[in-house]
Amino acid sequence: MSSLKKNKFKFIHAADIHLGSILHVTCNEVREIDTLFKEGVYKAFNNMCEFAIEAKVDFILLCGDVYDRESRTVRAAEVFYNQCARLKQNNINVYIIRGNHDPIGKSEELFNLPDNVYVFDSEKTENFEMYKNDKLIARIIGQSYKGKWEGRKVFEDYIVNDNSSYNIALLHTQLEPKNNNYLPCSFKELIKNENINYWALGHIHKCRIINEKSPAILYPGIPQGRDIGEREIGGCLLVEVMEDYSTNISFVPTSLVIWKKIIVDISDYDNVENLNDLQDILVEKGESILRSQVEIPENLETVYSPLQPLKGYIVQWDIQGRGKINEALREDEENIVNYIIEMLNKHFIQREKFLYTDSIEINTKKAFEDLEKFKENSSIFNEINIVLEDILQDGGLKKELVKSFGNIFEKKYDIEDINEEKIQLDEEIIEEIINEAREIVMEKLIEKGEQF
Ligand SMILES: [Mn+2]
Structure with missing residues (x-):
């Protein structure tokens, strides 16, 4: 946004919302933040829509897996319907391809989606034209998954014969040429299509820049991670397209909670002999996480949602290394682990940002x-x-x-x-x-x- 060039239009590129799923914590006893675990996925989506309205974007792209399951829950469908209605009031269009979690065919929308929402067909490639002030600003092209697995190279039909407009292609793929389950496809195949300016990808739950420009190829990642495998802050991408078709791409964090794995190697410390010593180390580590800045994926420039979403961390600790305390830990492992979890949660829950310990793995070894x-x-x-x-x-x-x-x-x-x-x-x-x-x-x- 530092650019002096005038932007022609802007859009949000998001994917893998997975409405209907929850944050998979292992113990569920902290009442204050329980609802957050159940509602986090919905709230992250709300943050995204809130941002879209605030930033006055022209449209939103959802590149597969809006819903977590083929049989959508009423709640998920209702949340989605309500957000789309709000976006319509704000003149924001929504373009959707279906992914492996919500393919077309098995079940239809429970509600009549408003006419600002375009869902791509799964039988043929479709091409929507996006107008602003009666002028064609972009062509949006895509095709949905037909079933849970998609082996067709649908992008081969993504033909636009006109490069006088900004052309955006939507694709839900693992970007692996040999993967027949999630749309076999390679980087080379994508860049061969010369009339596409922006490849809006979905499926990989991590924000990744595959190609910065000409064409831009990106994964936005998941807006809210749901387990320890989905670490880092989640969000969506804000893409501003200039008069000359150059782009400014920034990351919009939407996660309420960040999953974190913290490794503590007791060999790095002198004399970790008893639980007091260990507690001190864990508390200090936790404090340092709370003090530190959130790492933004791919070092992208960041624009924050007006809701300032981040509420805290869910942490899995891995305690390793050699030390005298090993014997004591091993002797009564389960009770000690439960004790430490309780101690850490007491210490870190009532904070401006919480740090919730979900589990602790003891991987220490005896000292020599x-x-x-x-x-x-x-x-x-x-x-x-x-x-x-x-x-x-x-x-x-x-x-x-x-x-x-x-x-x-x-x-x-x-x-x-x-x-x-x-x-x-x-x-x-x-x-x-x-x-x-x-x-x-x-x-x-x-x-x-x-x-x-
Ligand atoms: Mn997904």
């Missing part, structure tokens, strides 16, 4: 004296360490290792359709297994009295 000396001097350990480092660095070696893990692990999995009988093996877990192996080897060597 002279550990550093051992690492330096044990020749067996050092040799094994070299092998492990090689595996971590070398893709080929890693692949070989993964092969030997066996069938319990699933390497290529579908995040939207998880096989409950297998363990999803991502890079993080592979590294965890290797590092765990290193720790076990070290412990065994020390216990067996390996000389150093």
Whole structure:
């Protein structure tokens, strides 16, 4: 917005609202913020519409998964209907493609959506023209999912023969050429279509700039994360299009709550001997989160909704490292975890912004004296360490290792359709297994009295 150029029109690009879903906290005993967990998804959508009205945008794009399920709940449908009616009063059009969570065909809208709302067909590509003061300002092109899975390359029919207008294409895709479930598609295929100025994508729940301009290709991410897998602040994108078709793209935060994983490595501190020491560390970490600025995805310029939505954090702690306190923690793990959760929540709930502890994982290990000396001097350990480092660095070696893990692990999995009988093996877990192996080897060597 620092630009002096006049903007011709502006719109909001959003996706994956998932109306009808809730925030999946594991314990649900904090009455003050309970409603927030149930209402967060609706409220984030409300924030977005509030912002759209305040910023006087010309239209909103919703790129799939407005609803969480094919069978929409009355509540979700009602919320959506009411927001659309408000947007109509403010002359804001809404363009929608359906995604894998709310494909066309199975169930229709419960309410008669107002005529400012355009839902793209799933049988053929449609092309809507957007006028402002009787002048054509943009063409909006798209096609909806027909069912839960979409294997058709619908974007191949996104044909606009006229580049005298600003052309926007809507697509719900994982952007993976080999993924036949969520619209197989590659970056190259998208940029081949020369008449599209902006690719408004949906499906990936994280804000991502795939291509900055000519054409711009972006994912806005989910407006409100619903579990620990959906970390970072959620929101939508505000796109201002100038007379010369250059764009200003900013991020509009809409989340009420940010999910956060906090790792505490007790080896980083001197003498963590008892619960008091641990409590002090956790409280200080929590305070520092509350003091710190929220990280905006992709370093985008930020415009805030007038509602100033952020209310707090939902936190999962991972306590790891070696220390004397390990034995005490392990002895009565469940009760100690419950005690710490209660202590932290008492401390952090009644704040201007809350920090709600949802769960704590204890991954500590026993302390060894002279550990550093051992690492330096044990020749067996050092040799094994070299092998492990090689595996971590070398893709080929890693692949070989993964092969030997066996069938319990699933390497290529579908995040939207998880096989409950297998363990999803991502890079993080592979590294965890290797590092765990290193720790076990070290412990065994020390216990067996390996000389150093
Ligand atoms: Mn989605």
